[in-house]
Amino acid sequence: MSYADLQLGALEETLPAPLQRVVWFVFEWIPLVIVAGFWEFASGTFVPSTVLSPPSEVAFVTWELLVAGDIIPHLQVSLFRVAAGLVLSISIGVLLGVGMARVKPVENFFEVFLALIYPIPKSALVPLAILWLGTGTETSVLIVFLACLLPIVLNSYNAAQTVDQNLIWSAQMMGMPSWQIPLKVVIPATIPSILTGIRQAIPIAFIALVSAELIASNQGVGFEILRYSQVGAYTEMFAVLVLISAIAFFAVRGYEWGERKVVRWT
Template identity: 60%
Template sequence: MAQTNITTHNRIPRQFQRAAQSIINWIPIAIVIGFWELASGTVVANDVLPSPIIVAFEVNDLIISGDIYSHLFISIYRFAIGIGLSISIGVLLGISMARSKPIENFFDVFLSILYPIPKVALVPLAMLWLGVGTGPAILVVFLACLLPIILNSYNAAENVDQNLIWSAKMMGTDGWELLQKVVIPATIPNILTGIRQAIPIAFIALVSAELIASYEGIGYLILEAGQVGNYQVMFANIVIISVVAYLFVTGFEMLREKVIVWV
């Protein structure tokens, strides 16, 4: 019976399998939107919680008018710089800690102290150091993404198959060449997983920083609309940044699948 089910599954065209999986993936979103529609005007006044249809029209208006693009570009720029810095430093530091005990001992206490601190709590301090604008947002994104990338890089480098390392050393590979040809390729899948985990964290940190320490960006638009009671615009901006974050995550997952196959 199990063999029959496997055979039947294999006979289904791949396109239909993907379409069915896509539908299943969107069911939770549909449920949330349904509850949102029911709550608007009943549980919560519709001027405070606009219906999804009203928000969808507002999203359309923002896109057509083009008013949001400059702010969206600024937010994406801050996201890219912040997560790019965290990847560059986090991967290097994580692998170095795994391969060198003195480096691990040096940074271990610092990371243990930094890890439980809510990164949004650092925004006022970042404002004192860097003023209001792009600097604090990049710093908060960088700090928020740094730890998951370091931890995944560290665990990946620490758990590299020792047989691979011993075999490489027996063939005369050592030092930087060993790191380049054996350790780094073996850690790529887990490093990519850490980056995948960091992307949504980066957007959370970005919007949080822009809510407090910026006069530009999607977070600022959300705060500005909320302060004047324009809740449909506020929700529209929330939807837009959520969709952008989803596109970044989905695009990175597609890239990761190709890279892992290549590795």
């Protein structure tokens, strides 16, 4: 723990709860305010404002895009793709990770495959996905699924390997069939690690989504970013980037809030 953390912790102990939240809020957002201030100063000073729009102008255009509603259909398409890819990766990743940890043939079969696809940038698979599925939602969902699969599999696998053997023996002594043990014993015991893997996968999902939509879509935020950049509408391009960044940020924060509620009971 750093000296700054110790000082902040000591300060927190002397403040009432409402002021503690204010202090943490200020410390959390100060870096963003500093970056925005430097960005505002640099635009038109070091970098032409036609290339690097100031954040005040970007904020105004972001509001205009939302009020006009032009960006809303694209946001809806992108969020559907993220959700679909995440749901698929969670459903398959948890079962695959637990299966690899508890059944040796499953581990032997999938270990090499996962090791081979891990170092490949998922955006590099977009042309192949276009060949198979065409341009559209299916390709974007596939890229999101592949990008999110590994962190969920690894967290599920590592957690399932460390499950207390006494839990499994107790279930067996109570007459639970072997095929039910992974579903009723192992997976519930690994929930905290599975939730961690999902939290890691959420920002990866947005990265993969935009990468796929830049190449293989005529809808979505990635398509809008590319379209605005091609016509030189850089302020609008920055506005879409800000929107998707904010959505991803609040998606992670909302998930962390829900995760704390769930883990409290696990």
